[in-house]
Ligand SMILES: [K+]
């Protein structure tokens with residue numbers, strides 16, 4: 001088993017995702033799925049964007065697809081989300097099996113490894129996602145029916161689509177203007193941000209939080225994830241307020257400025273909804289969001305980017321080196337140096353993909369401002385789905401660059417991670433503990 | 439002696455550079471130095487820009503300063519250049535003394551260490567710079583006199599200023615429009631680019647090249663520097679042609695397109711001259727230049743940026759990690775992992791400085807496009823001196839941010855490097871050899 005998780009399954013998953021994207025695209029080409037004609041490129045783009053839980057759309061979801069098409073998209077988002085959660089959790093457990101005490105405790109929960117362990121793991125993933133999404137659907141549909149007077153069928157359908165889209169950090173919407181109609185609706189924005197954050201923490205952290213009342217202890221991984229998530233959310237909110245309070249949010253009162261700055265900060269890493277159009281924001285805010293999108297969510301979640309823990313390790317390594325320390329110490333645990341190096345390698349590879357992709361896009365779309373192209377490329381790489389408004393106007397070549405970028409951002413890092421899982425080093429002083437990166 | 443190079447001299451140098459910048463600013467405030475009134479901020483900016491061999495100017499050098507002012511600026515560039523060369527070479531030798539065979543051979547050239555060794559080193563630095571600059575002055579003044587019919591006094595003065603500015607990678611000019619008047623002059627552009635490249639290779643490499651006909655062998659450091667310099671120059675030229683041949687260089691014939699693309703590529707890392715206005719270039723080219731400016735020149739030179747060898751190590755580390763190798767191997771030498779980590783730490787710290795500086799500039803200059811602010815900040819950090827054209831219109835706060843950025847880019851990395859010199863690790867398989875980073 002222990003070797004079983006590694007390269008072969010990674011290749012199977014990589015192939016599986018490619019197949020899902022193409023098959024989904026073919027499904028969406030069926031007449032029953034669309035109201036207006038769609039090209040093969042747009043169908044595959046939508047399918048890939050849903051399956052890789054990105055949320056970029058070259059066509060308007062609300063007006064292009066029939067209810068059947070919407071179901072296909074929702075299914076792609078959900079299957080994509082489950083697949084990513086399963087694989088990243090398996091990688092985490094495979095790594096954890098070798099070293100960590102915190103993770104060993106965790107492993108005890110499916111001690112019977114092999115197929116039975118995986119089946120049990122799949123069951124818990126389903127249990128968590130269905131419970132959380134189910135609760136959200138209940139609240140949303142009551143709210144949309146009674147507050148916004150949607151018919152029950154529409155309230156239920158749109159709530160289910162939205163809950164799946166939010167919890168899986170996908171970012172598709174059925175309103176046609178994303179959440180821009182809910183700028184002054186705290187319930188929708190806060191509940192959505194809650195779903196996004198839960199989905200972005202990663203399954204392993206969710207399980208730990210769930211059992212926290214009983215165990216009263218969290219692994220190093222969980223503590224780092226929670227800390228980084230809090231810091232990044234706070235920083236994103238404050239910087240958005242700093243640059244947008246009197247710009248794109250000028251017409252809002254302060255409580256709503258704060259609400260929307262918070263929501264923007266949440267959604268940027270890596271859900272991809274928006275309550276205030278990104279296209280109306282300043283270019284400096286775009287840059288801040290590029291950084292946040294690049295960092296992304298936490299490992300073992302459906303979110304993308306280099307991940308909060310990778311970023312944490314880079315910061316820790318930098319601090320340890322500046323102070324001339326021989327060890328990277330986090331909360332009385334030594335983090336192996338090779339992990340620090342690997343986090344930086346993930347950073348480098350990600351930058352390289354984005355650099356090359358953006359330059360190609362600059363060649364094929366010479367009339368679009370570079371910042372918009374860079375934003376779009378990072379959004380695709382981090383499977384975020386935010387856009388400055390160009391996704392609908394770009395040509396075929398750039399669409400395919402973005403499809404490839406989404407695929408690499410989703411599968412490339414995953415495969416790389418899985419191959420890393422087979423390498424091992426330790427030089428411990430404190431008890432060593434591994435955290436998941438990438 | 440061995441401990442003597444380290445922290446204390448670094449602090450002295452850091453203090454020294456700050457004093458030079460302020461004293462230079464006060465000198466430039468003297469009525470004999472300027473033709474038009476200058477503010478204290480502009481005087482210090484010019485002085486810092488010259489002393490840190492950056493070349494950004496808030497005022498037009500040609501029309502603001504008297505010949506005496508020009509001499510002060512030239513002196514600041516030359517003293518700044520010598521100081522940086524001396525200190526980085528000492529750091530290199532201090533590191534080399536511990537490990538490298540190639541460097542030990544090199545060290546033998548001033549085996550009598552201590553004050554006598556330093557005096558000898560200073561003499562060789564002066565010998566190299568004065569010889570190279572002297573030769574350039576000779577050619578330039580003959581050319582300017584006979585070809586452009588400058589008076590001898592003007593030909594000699596402008597040639598001396600230009601040779602110092604080019605060889606020290608400073609980028610100041612006395613023409614008022616930089617080298618934009620020489621777009622179709624191969625002699626000026628090629629000779630200048632030759633001076634820039636020689637100056638950017640670093641003193642230690644120059645010495646090795648000088649003794650190459652005799653020894654017929656180069657150190658790992660020199661080989662990496664030459665290789666990376668060639669790769670970056672070629673990449674910069676090709677990318678500039680790709681994006682600018684039919685844009686800012688549209689009116690030029692192909693030989694001149696190539697000449698100016700080559701010159702732009704050379705000057706971006708980190709001389710800061712321009713033959714084609716950067717402001718006329720596309721934003722994607724700006725981004726490419728931001729990357730090139732960030733990488734910068736080679737260690738032990740007057741150039742800035744994170745340095746070619748740092749970038750090389752990051753690439754090597756990435757490749758070694760992808761291939762699952764336990765060692766970073768370059769030309770049958772093992773490069774210690776801690777050095778790889780340190781190169782990435784330099785990268786991270788540099789990014790952090792630029793990120794913070796640019797955000798502050800976005801706050802104080804809300805009406806300037808973000809790409810221009812980012813370009814300017816990276817240009818200051820890498821002590822490059824290129825600009826998209828905003829240096830003359832920014833307000834006081836941003837001028838001071840740029841002064842601080844130039845100082846950190848120049849002194850901060852240097853100090854960091856010197857403190858790194860006191861740390862040591864090795865785990866060798868091949869014979870280990872250190873190269874200089876930062
Ligand atoms: K997304």
Ligand SMILES: [K+]
Nearest residue numbers: 492608709822
């Ligand atoms: K310069």
